[in-house]
Every structure is written in structure tokens, then in C-alpha cells.
Amino acid sequence: MTAAVPEPVPVIVVMGVSGSGKSTVGGLLAERLGVPYAEADDFHPPANIAKMSAGHPLDDSDRAPWLDAIAAWIAERGDRGGVVSCSALRRRYRDRLRASAPGLFFLHLDGSPELIASRLAARMQHFMPSGLLASQFEALEPLEPDEAGAVVPVTGGPQQIADAALAALPGHAGAV
Template identity: 90%
Template structure:
């Protein structure tokens, strides 16, 4: 009997508000899966970073080119897998990311505003001020039943959160390819 080939690994979006651990968990998850990792902040135009650093939330016009750049990275991954961090707070943003990648899988890192605020307060060298956290929670639209994904509690350390994320994936593989 021949072993069945493993199912292709989907591209995974690690989503949530600022300070939820997207970059840390996303990097660890990609490492564990053996796939490339992309940091959504790297896709922002300089004007977006300056706006957020000044304490102003982005609007949908600001987000459009950023989401399009992330969606292009996702589409390039095909069925080879990959992990990208992206706040993806609203359903319409997730729909935009999934437009050319229907197999996209979202991992929503979820925690209380108090926990995330404490993490933001301890974070150094990031352009996102903690004053914008409330606007992110206001904008957050949880995953809906028809969206492929899972909610991952962010209690515990990065390794524990990553283990929960791995367990939630629809197909697990320790060896991805690029």
C-alpha cells in the first residue's frame, strides 16, 4: 500500500490586534512548518507608518495598497504554504486577502484588551502607539462560521501559543518547501 501524499499546506494568516503576538507567533509557526514568513508591517508604504506613528488610525484608502501587496505575496505562495502576519481586523479585509487564495487559513490571536495593552506597554521600537489599541478592538470583526480559521488564546508564552496554533491547522506538516 502506498502512503498518501500529504495535503498541501495552506497559506496561513496570523491575525489580531496590535500587540497580540502576530509577528512572534507567525515567525515561530513558519519555522516549525518549514515555510517562508512575511511580516505585514513590511508591506506598509512609508506614509502609513508615519500616520500610525503619529497616533492616527488608517482608513480603508490607506489600507488598500497594503492589503493588495499582502494578497500578492499570498497568491505567489500557491500550494507551497507560507505564514504572514496581518491584523485582518475586518471581514472585508480578509475577503480581499482570500480573493485569489480561497484556501487561506486564518489564526486569530485573541486576548483581553488588558493583556494586550500590557504587552504593548512593554514593547520597544515599534511604530504602533498603544493609544490606537482601542480603535483596533472597535474595528475587530471576529472570524465568521464560513471563514477557514481558528481562534487561538494568547495566554502563556510564545511557544505555548504556537503549539495551540499548530494544533488548530487543518493539515500539519513539519516540512514545507519553498
């Protein structure tokens, strides 16, 4: 009997609104999969951070260089796998990222506005003010059936959410 060859890990984008747990779950997921993790906030130019810190939502022209930088990181990962957090709220943003790696897999961390607002209010040391949360929910376009991805509810602690995220990955069903 031959041992099963593990499926290669795709590049995974952990997406969702601010406060949904993208950084925490993304880091846990990358650790469990043994692949690098990148925090999308680190790709923002200083002007974007200043704009959001002042309580102003980003527009598409603000997001373009940020998405391009994330896409470049994704393309560098090739077939070696990786996890990156990125809000990826709109389909066109996901399409822009997917152009750099057609096998990209999206994990949408999903929760009610009330739950996310309570988590965002408890968060410290982040430039994204809670006042912008409503604009993020308004902009959110859920994954469509033709997009490789899964929705993971954020009702539970980080370890439970990471377990559910891992189980949602192709070739990892029941891997908790």
C-alpha cells in the same frame, strides 16, 4: 502499509490586534512548518507608518495598497504554503486577501484588551502606539463560521501559543 502523505500547508494569515503576537507566533509557525514567513508591517507604505506613528488610525484608503501588496505575496505562494502576519481586523479585509488565494486559513490570536495592552506596553521599537489599541479592538470583526480559520488564545508564552496555532491547522490536530 504506506506512509501517510502530509497535507499541503495552506497559506496562513496570523491575524489580530497589534500586540497579540502575530509576528512572533507567525515566525515560529512558519519555522515549524518549513514555509516562508512575511511580516505585514513590511508591506506598509511609508505614509502609513508615519500616520500610525503620529497616533492616527489608518482608514480604508490607507489600507488598500497595503492589503493589495499582502494579497500579491499570498497569491505568489500558491499551493506552496506560507505564513503572513496581518491584522485583518475586518471581514472585508479578509475577503480582499482571500480573493488572492481561496484556500487561505486565518489564525486569530485572541486576548483580552488588558492582556494585549500589557504586552503592547512592554514592546520596544515599534511604530504602533498603544493609544491606537482601543480603535483596533473597536474595528475587530471576529471570524465568521463561513471563514476558514481558528481562534487561538494568547494566554501563555510564544511557544505555547505556537503549539496551539499548529494544532488548530487543518490536518495538524494534536501536532504539538
